[in-house]
Amino acid sequence: xxxxxxxxxxxxxxxxxxxxxxxxxxxxxxxxxxxxxxxxxxxxxxxxxxxxxxxxxxxxxxxxxxxxxxxxxxxxxxxxxxxxxxxxxxxxxxxxxxxxxxxxxxxxxxxxxxxxxxxxxxxxxxxxxxxxxxxxxxxxxxxxxx
Numbered sequence: 001x002x003x004x005x006x007x008x009x010x011x012x013x014x015x016x017x018x019x020x021x022x023x024x025x026x027x028x029x030x031x032x033x034x035x036x037x038x039x040x041x042x043x044x045x046x047x048x049x050x051x052x053x054x055x056x057x058x059x060x061x062x063x064x065x066x067x068x069x070x071x072x073x074x075x076x077x078x079x080x081x082x083x084x085x086x087x088x089x090x091x092x093x094x095x096x097x098x099x100x101x102x103x104x105x106x107x108x109x110x111x112x113x114x115x116x117x118x119x120x121x122x123x124x125x126x127x128x129x130x131x132x133x134x135x136x137x138x139x140x141x142x143x144x145x146x
Contacts, residue, residue, distance in 0.1 A: 063140050070139050074132025081125035088118040 006012070017024075105113075 066139060068140075070132070070136035074129065074136045077125040077128040077132070081122050081129060084118050084122040084125065088115065088122075 006015070
């Protein structure tokens with residue numbers, strides 16, 4: 001005869017699950033994996049359709065020399081703006097950095113003058129960069145005038 005613990009229904013069910021667990025895991029895992037693969041394929045197909053339209057447009061309308069040069073020229077003010085920010089940040093760390101530059105002017109006045117110059121340069125070149133990049137983007141994507 002079978003032992004007493006093996007004849008109970010919950011023990012039989014637990015043993016059946018223990019024996020069938022790897023097979024159920026394999027088949028259920030395959031179902032989940034197939035659903036994931038089909039979802040990934042549908043997403044990839046939608047992405048490919050969008051990219052295909054963009055690539056066909058890019059092939060029909062190649063970038064002009066003006067658009068390519070515009071990108072290069074419009075990024076030129078960016079290093080100047082970054083240089084202004086770094087130089088202002090560098091001068092902030094010193095206790096009296098402006099006395100070395102303007103020895104006969106008080107540090108407060110010299111600091112105000114240099115901060116104003118740095119701020120105006122930063123604003124000017126940052127705005128030039130942003131506007132130039134917008135113009136270059138429009139030229140690159142088919143707009144004839146701006």
